Amino acid sequence: MDLRALKTFESIVRLGTFQKAAEELRYAPSTVTLQIQRLEADLGVSLFVREGKRVILTEAGRWLSHEASALLKSIVSLRQTVSEIGVGDAGIIRMAAIEPVASQRVASIVADFCKFRPQVQLTMEVSGSRSLAERVRSGILDFGICVSPPANFKLAFEPLFEEKLGVLLKADHSLAKQSSIATPDLAGQTILLKEQTCIYRELSERIIFQKGQNPFSGIEVGSFHVIRQMVLSGLGIGIVPVYSGLELQSSLVIKPFADIDPTVVIGTVYKDKNSMGKASLMLMNAIQDVCKNSN
Template identity: 65%
Template structure:
């Protein structure tokens, strides 16, 4: 059935008059009559009984009107939703980011985006760089915020910030008063590091001479928050990116590594911007606002 004919039929029933329906729809009266005739022919039933200039709806017409009203409302909602998706005000976006970028840089960006576009269904996961890149490549995420993906993944990468590693110390630690820390200063200490697949652990391992003597011991901890709490409890020192937000006044400080200065670029990884929805593109643009704000 022609949806235009159904819309015309609904207006005729509502007004009880073909002419008034024609005026509302801005059709010629003959167009309204022709559409109703074609609809009746298509269905094989009479939908109206003519009573002079007015029309009376038949039983079949009353049932069709109920169904047509529901259908036309549904189509209207579909049109509106599609329009909202095209404008970036509806739809869904799935992204992922590494820690602590997610909490220290992106949390406010995501909150502002969701407040501005409450009808967008947004999911943000926290994961490692490699896992994020794999899921972006597989099409499971619109984009990720991570370190540069392997070239074989053939993903686009936009660097946003450069992160440097530092040493997290309890404020009462003897090294806390130093402006910077050297690797040799860590002799005899317990160094808290993330898991081997973490980009910050990889960066640390690359910076430390793998052939040189290890004068300190490692303890692997899977969470920066846990590292933070352990250092706060005066156990060990943490290898963390240098974010002021990770420090705690009166409890923790982060000092740069003077002799190693390991740096990693963090940015946007995505597959093809041309197939991303408007909401995802708008969120990407908002995330670009963190450029140069690390530390």
């Protein structure tokens, strides 16, 4: 069905004559007549009964008038939405970030972005680097914030910042008085670590094992914030990324390592910028700008 003819039909119904419709649409009267004839031929029914210059809707015309009005309103809405998606003011963003990057760095950037774009629908996942990269590769996610993915994933990776691991201690712990922690200081301590699929767990074990220490205490926890609460309760010490947000004034402190430099590079991971929606690309760029400028 020709949408131009449908719009012409709606104008005739609303204005009452072919002539007024032609004037509003800036068509020649013959063009209006031809469009309606084609529309009637396409539908196989008469839409109007003509009485001089006046037109009266047939039963089929009355039904089409109701449906056409709703359809044309939907098309106006559709055009507007597509236009907003094209400039990034609407659309769907599917992203993910590893923790605690998600809460400590990314959450506020995403919140500010969405406040100014209320039509954007956002899904933000928090997961491990491997799982995140796999979901980006499969197209489930538009982009992610994590460590560099395996080369065989064939994903783009743009570094944002480096994270260092430190030791999270209760403020009254005997090691808390030291300015830094050497790996031998960990001997005999109950150490809380993330699960084995976590990049931070892998990094801490790899480096500390090289120093001849065995950090594994039999306690692994799937959340840095839970580790934080356990340390606060006096269970042991945690190996965590150095974020002030994980510390508590007069209660918890994070001390750097003295003899090792456990560092990991965090960046944006994506498949193809050309296939990303405008809103997703704009948010990813905003995260990159803020993170790079804050280093």
